[in-house]
Amino acid sequence: MSQTKRTISEIAFELGFNDLKHFRKSFKKQFNELPSQYRVKNHEDIQLNS
Numbered sequence: 001m002s003q004t005k006r007t008i009s010e011i012a013f014e015l016g017f018n019d020l021k022h023f024r025k026s027f028k029k030q031f032n033e034l035p036s037q038y039r040v041k042n043h044e045d046i047q048l049n050s
Contacts, residue, residue, distance in 0.1 A: 008036060011035075
């Protein structure tokens with residue numbers, strides 16, 4: 001997710017979620033942060049490790 005320019009909505013629909021709210025809730029339950037938070041945090045990690 002941190003290595004693509006696709007929107008979080010596009011990723012959710014590609015994964016079979018028809019409801020973005022449900023995707024966000026499921027993602028938060030699994031990863032303990034929202035998809036947008038995950039994207040920002042991991043994008044920064046990638047830049048620091050490059």
